[in-house]
Amino acid sequence: MSKTITHWLDNKAFAGNSSTTAPVTNPATGEVTGQVALASVEDARTVIDAAVKAFPAWRDTSLAKRTAILFNFRELLNARKKELAEIITSEHGKVLSDALGEVTRGQEVVEFACGIPHLLKGGFTENASTKVDVYSIRQPLGPVGVISPFNFPAMVPMWFFPIAIATGNTVVLKPSEKDPSASLWLAQLWAEAGLPPGVFNVLQGDKTAVDELLTNKAIKSVSFVGSTPIAEYVYRTGTANGKRVQALGGAKNHAVILPDADLDLAADAMVNAGFGSAGERCMAISACVAVGPIADDLVAKIAERARTIKTGDGTKDADMGPLVTKAHRDKVASYIDAGEADGAKIVVDGRNVQAEGASDGFWLGPTLIDHVKPEMSIYTDEIFGPVLSVLRVESYDEALELVNSNPYGNGTAIFTNDGGAARRFQNEVEVGMVGINVPIPVPMAYYSFGGWKASLFGDTHAHGTEGVHFFTRGKAVTSRWLDPSHGGIELGFPQNK
Ligand code: NAD
Numbered sequence: 001m002s003k004t005i006t007h008w009l010d011n012k013a014f015a016g017n018s019s020t021t022a023p024v025t026n027p028a029t030g031e032v033t034g035q036v037a038l039a040s041v042e043d044a045r046t047v048i049d050a051a052v053k054a055f056p057a058w059r060d061t062s063l064a065k066r067t068a069i070l071f072n073f074r075e076l077l078n079a080r081k082k083e084l085a086e087i088i089t090s091e092h093g094k095v096l097s098d099a100l101g102e103v104t105r106g107q108e109v110v111e112f113a114c115g116i117p118h119l120l121k122g123g124f125t126e127n128a129s130t131k132v133d134v135y136s137i138r139q140p141l142g143p144v145g146v147i148s149p150f151n152f153p154a155m156v157p158m159w160f161f162p163i164a165i166a167t168g169n170t171v172v173l174k175p176s177e178k179d180p181s182a183s184l185w186l187a188q189l190w191a192e193a194g195l196p197p198g199v200f201n202v203l204q205g206d207k208t209a210v211d212e213l214l215t216n217k218a219i220k221s222v223s224f225v226g227s228t229p230i231a232e233y234v235y236r237t238g239t240a241n242g243k244r245v246q247a248l249g250g251a252k253n254h255a256v257i258l259p260d261a262d263l264d265l266a267a268d269a270m271v272n273a274g275f276g277s278a279g280e281r282c283m284a285i286s287a288c289v290a291v292g293p294i295a296d297d298l299v300a301k302i303a304e305r306a307r308t309i310k311t312g313d314g315t316k317d318a319d320m321g322p323l324v325t326k327a328h329r330d331k332v333a334s335y336i337d338a339g340e341a342d343g344a345k346i347v348v349d350g351r352n353v354q355a356e357g358a359s360d361g362f363w364l365g366p367t368l369i370d371h372v373k374p375e376m377s378i379y380t381d382e383i384f385g386p387v388l389s390v391l392r393v394e395s396y397d398e399a400l401e402l403v404n405s406n407p408y409g410n411g412t413a414i415f416t417n418d419g420g421a422a423r424r425f426q427n428e429v430e431v432g433m434v435g436i437n438v439p440i441p442v443p444m445a446y447y448s449f450g451g452w453k454a455s456l457f458g459d460t461h462a463h464g465t466e467g468v469h470f471f472t473r474g475k476a477v478t479s480r481w482l483d484p485s486h487g488g489i490e491l492g493f494p495q496n497k
Helices: 041-059 063-092 096-113 156-166 181-193 206-217 228-240 263-279 292-306 325-340 398-406 417-428 464-470
Strands: 003-007 007-010 012-014 021-025 032-037 124-129 131-140 145-146 170-174 200-202 221-225 246-247 253-257 285-292 345-348 369-372 386-393 411-415 433-436 470-480
Touching: 003 096, 003 433, 007 041, 007 181, 012 096, 032 063, 032 131, 041 131, 041 170, 041 200, 041 206, 041 228, 063 096, 063 156, 063 181, 063 228, 145 156, 145 206, 156 170, 156 181, 156 221, 170 206, 170 221, 181 200, 181 221, 181 398, 206 228, 221 411, 253 263, 253 398, 263 285, 263 386, 263 411, 292 345, 292 369, 292 386, 325 345, 325 369, 369 470, 386 398, 398 417, 411 417, 464 470
Parallel strands: 003 032, 145 170, 145 221, 170 200, 221 246, 253 285, 253 411, 285 386, 369 386, 411 433
Antiparallel strands: 007 012, 007 200, 021 032, 124 131, 131 470, 345 369
């Protein structure tokens, strides 16, 4: 049965006035399972208005009360996260264990935000001048916007909203229209946790909803995650409208395998990082850079493992699920066609995979392509599917040059047993998140997540202390209490005494 996926404001569903909707599908069956509302400008303003009205009271709610609600939310999420994982799998397609992993990584940010009283502590300087004290405080921005991509419908919003809420802001979340149901489940959970109406709101929609968030004066900041062209657009438009913006973009992540690496460990890592979540992760490895004489052995080991991957329905016993939509599946397959036409060697071909699932599912099996050259579209473009390219180079310097000349800079990894080489790489590579014998180096919640170059527009990464900084403004107070004799009239610039 097809359901209607609405907006959410004041702790209840809001249908909106627009009659425009978009279909939501189950990628494992191809069935349309719902229709998501696409907001009109008027709908968007109604949702934003709820966040505006809730802000003054939420800003003034004590840290003790705010953290009590955050702890409630964490407990409810922890107890019921399987429900959320099932919703994710039904609209995104990733296997259940992976969906549960996504929720758990999001939960870690909630846990980080539970410590907000400590994170918000300011500095205090007694007697900066005689009987004058100076101190700093951090205050919330106001209503903030969060715009998220399809590939992590729970985790990516949770990179932002726990910290935004904990620091006293109110939130309007604009989820991806491809898998919007997770957002409503999370909204319901906040209501059950005791969050006052209007503090967490959901605005379903497309460009119309995004543009209203970017231009509406009431919205004070925008946290965006998605593809690079849209991230750049969001950054330019949001900042031109006076907002604080962090816009995380696309990726092309390289793993450099040095000749002294443990090739079995590296091959396992390439399969996990290349094909996990069907390659629809911004931290997926899509370019494997084999250095020196190991390439043939490495490719053989990756191929052997890739052939064992079971592609199928994520709710059953599969290692890898379908792609998110038919259009995306076909686009990824067309990159494999192009790679083949450009002369790369298809070692494992996922185009005709025998998937364990319905015939109308959006299936594409793991694909391994060797002898890829930097000018081929299979290398230059972000493919966002289960396609791992192998590029062969002669030296560490050549590998580093390849990684550093790529326009993206989200994540990277090096596999080696040489500590000196690893240390050199972490120092020299122009990428925001680096793994050493770790293929998907997603930072913990108490560090910050973010790439460099075309993978991030703005200067602030997600969560960790950078997240707390993003969602607050600093204020410095200079105060004198015990010495009311201020020295009479003096027009000179205040001097410290
Ligand atoms: P997308 O850019 O198509 O969509 C992201 C959001 O922008 C969605 O909410 C969508 O509704 C909205 N949007 C789409 N087109 C728009 C337009 N023309 N104007 C205004 N808003 C628009 O991205 P996606 O396909 O949902 O997600 C995959 C992309 O996200 C990949 O490029 C991936 O690398 C990237 N991603 C990056 C990170 C990171 O941390 N850097 C994390 C996850 C995903």
